[in-house]
Amino acid sequence: MTVSRVLRDAPNVSTATRTRVHALAEQMGYVPNAMAQSLRTRSTRLIAYVVPSVADPMATRILLALSEQAHDLGHDLLVSQSLNRLDREETCIRRALARRVEGFFLQPVYRLDPSAPAYDEVRRHGAKVVVLGPKPPFCEAFVNVEADEALAAGEATAHLIELGHRRIAFLSGPPTSPAAQNRFEGYRRALRKAGLEVDDGLIFHAGETMEDGMKAAAQMLGESAAATAVQAVNDQVAMGAAAFFFDRGLRIPQDISVVGCGNIPFSECFRVPLTTVRQPKYQLGLAAVGMMQALLRGESVSSRLLPGTLVVRASTGPPRAG
Amino acid sequence: MTVSRVLRDAPNVSTATRTRVHALAEQMGYVPNAMAQSLRTRSTRLIAYVVPSVADPMATRILLALSEQAHDLGHDLLVSQSLNRLDREETCIRRALARRVEGFFLQPVYRLDPSAPAYDEVRRHGAKVVVLGPKPPFCEAFVNVEADEALAAGEATAHLIELGHRRIAFLSGPPTSPAAQNRFEGYRRALRKAGLEVDDGLIFHAGETMEDGMKAAAQMLGESAAATAVQAVNDQVAMGAAAFFFDRGLRIPQDISVVGCGNIPFSECFRVPLTTVRQPKYQLGLAAVGMMQALLRGESVSSRLLPGTLVVRASTGPPRAG
DNA sequence: ATGAAAGCGCTAACAG
DNA sequence: CTGTTAGCGCTTTCAT
Numbered sequence: 058m059t060v061s062r063v064l065r066d067a068p069n070v071s072t073a074t075r076t077r078v079h080a081l082a083e084q085m086g087y088v089p090n091a092m093a094q095s096l097r098t099r100s101t102r103l104i105a106y107v108v109p110s111v112a113d114p115m116a117t118r119i120l121l122a123l124s125e126q127a128h129d130l131g132h133d134l135l136v137s138q139s140l141n142r143l144d145r146e147e148t149c150i151r152r153a154l155a156r157r158v159e160g161f162f163l164q165p166v167y168r169l170d171p172s173a174p175a176y177d178e179v180r181r182h183g184a185k186v187v188v189l190g191p192k193p194p195f196c197e198a199f200v201n202v203e204a205d206e207a208l209a210a211g212e213a214t215a216h217l218i219e220l221g222h223r224r225i226a227f228l229s230g231p232p233t234s235p236a237a238q239n240r241f242e243g244y245r246r247a248l249r250k251a252g253l254e255v256d257d258g259l260i261f262h263a264g265e266t267m268e269d270g271m272k273a274a275a276q277m278l279g280e281s282a283a284a285t286a287v288q289a290v291n292d293q294v295a296m297g298a299a300a301f302f303f304d305r306g307l308r309i310p311q312d313i314s315v316v317g318c319g320n321i322p323f324s325e326c327f328r329v330p331l332t333t334v335r336q337p338k339y340q341l342g343l344a345a346v347g348m349m350q351a352l353l354r355g356e357s358v359s360s361r362l363l364p365g366t367l368v369v370r371a372s373t374g375p376p377r378a379g
Numbered sequence: 380m381t382v383s384r385v386l387r388d389a390p391n392v393s394t395a396t397r398t399r400v401h402a403l404a405e406q407m408g409y410v411p412n413a414m415a416q417s418l419r420t421r422s423t424r425l426i427a428y429v430v431p432s433v434a435d436p437m438a439t440r441i442l443l444a445l446s447e448q449a450h451d452l453g454h455d456l457l458v459s460q461s462l463n464r465l466d467r468e469e470t471c472i473r474r475a476l477a478r479r480v481e482g483f484f485l486q487p488v489y490r491l492d493p494s495a496p497a498y499d500e501v502r503r504h505g506a507k508v509v510v511l512g513p514k515p516p517f518c519e520a521f522v523n524v525e526a527d528e529a530l531a532a533g534e535a536t537a538h539l540i541e542l543g544h545r546r547i548a549f550l551s552g553p554p555t556s557p558a559a560q561n562r563f564e565g566y567r568r569a570l571r572k573a574g575l576e577v578d579d580g581l582i583f584h585a586g587e588t589m590e591d592g593m594k595a596a597a598q599m600l601g602e603s604a605a606a607t608a609v610q611a612v613n614d615q616v617a618m619g620a621a622a623f624f625f626d627r628g629l630r631i632p633q634d635i636s637v638v639g640c641g642n643i644p645f646s647e648c649f650r651v652p653l654t655t656v657r658q659p660k661y662q663l664g665l666a667a668v669g670m671m672q673a674l675l676r677g678e679s680v681s682s683r684l685l686p687g688t689l690v691v692r693a694s695t696g697p698p699r700a701g
Numbered sequence: 702a703t704g705a706a707a708g709c710g711c712t713a714a715c716a717g
Numbered sequence: 718c719t720g721t722t723a724g725c726g727c728t729t730t731c732a733t
Contacts, residue, residue, distance in 0.1 A: 086500055092478065128471070
């Protein structure tokens, strides 16, 4: 039909018919069937975002960027949650594959097993992939974009050292989380760089919630570790620890300094505005979309590592004299 | 082809061929084309969620539920953000329509204009719709599910009254937000029910952020309104106000009580654990999916109103004697 | 139990 | 500039 041409803004149509068709289409409430179009043109303009959980503050900001940008570029976004389960991640990916999505934003469920059949299928289908966050071994073939966690954490540590702290405790995150491990690594590197020793007696296993932070802080005081500053794997843990210190009558930063990582929305409004490292979550999403566009255009793309920036607020200060 | 039958688990296929086909499909990495299927069967198993912003904490929890449930029921979820702009909302809806989604979860951009062409198109196309939140006039034809904001806010007010407060200030939200207005209405109803007057001198225009709350609190102290308790339109505003009171050396709840609404994640971990009203955000999402399922099955469905529950924590207490 | 034919709504490639 | 033909990958219907 000529109609098809009109609605695609194809050339070779007289202005007269063009307006006539538009009018009629409008009047009939005609909406072209995107599936039929895709079937024919083999272009779906669909992108999938497979993420452990959309409730994670990190994921939320990323989704914000992905959704916004993808829309502006004429793509629709299919969102599905793996809930950190391998089987569910597989079905998420396979369903998206069945819909012939052109690209994937993937936040892989972490596994030790280097085999990941669904990821192989993605590659075989030629779908473009941008991995968000650290790149596990089974994602060798793909590009990724991540925050430089080690650098970020290291900056926080360096900040404490510069203030004069020598005994800096670290409240660590889940051992299965690469991001958490990278932050720990950053802390250690910064200490060594300053010529300080990494004292295992100052490392406390926390987790990722405020509650985890409270428990770790309790354990630390219980062991009288005599730290003058505490660095936490993330802001939640830092705030939990800080809350516990307050309960015990300690003042922050006069008696003890506390630093987090992530700069989550409430860190600024905490009882003591929290010194932390801002992670460019939204930028991460923007970069991911940019990389995806390039991939879809057939260009070659290389992975990116985005730096964080230290945000000094009120929870850190020099150690008490003596 | 027989192949089609096998992969659809259709009857009339010998077990021998069935296994043979499965094996071959596996080996070739064959994934059926969902679009072609949909085109033929006129069933897309696609649902769209059009929301102002996924970054809103309310929307995040809802999305969590929608995505999780929709997946389990075999539907895929298309997520797009209207960013509170009418034109963008239109394109979101129209694109979803072009993909022949079977259902819409809609959080309408609020407008005074009662005409909403995109919504009419949705209706004409016969897509099922569940409105999330208050139902504006142009959504008459659809069902909705919302939290009973007025009731929730009223419970908070009643709680303060019961504690003995008589001068209760209200920090109000954006006048364009129906939810915020409903909460204000709940506050007024509760006062009247207790035989108290609604004193305009105790109403302060805030907004929806912590900063808004701080400003409103500053204004209130500046006008020496002599309130013994403050109720805020949401937790962010409540926390902002509380932070300001602390700065001024006031104690909570000894000098002044503060209550919020919403029970956002950090309300519990605030400097003073915040008394608030828990809104069943996740339940809202669950209910929405349930209603959508019923609609898709062709059943008739009626709108739902979910109650909130008062959560008494440490930010409220009896007024100071005298 | 299997296969052939037709068509879902669209567009690419030609003809007119 | 407009219309015809064929086919995207699948399923439905009807024969075999």
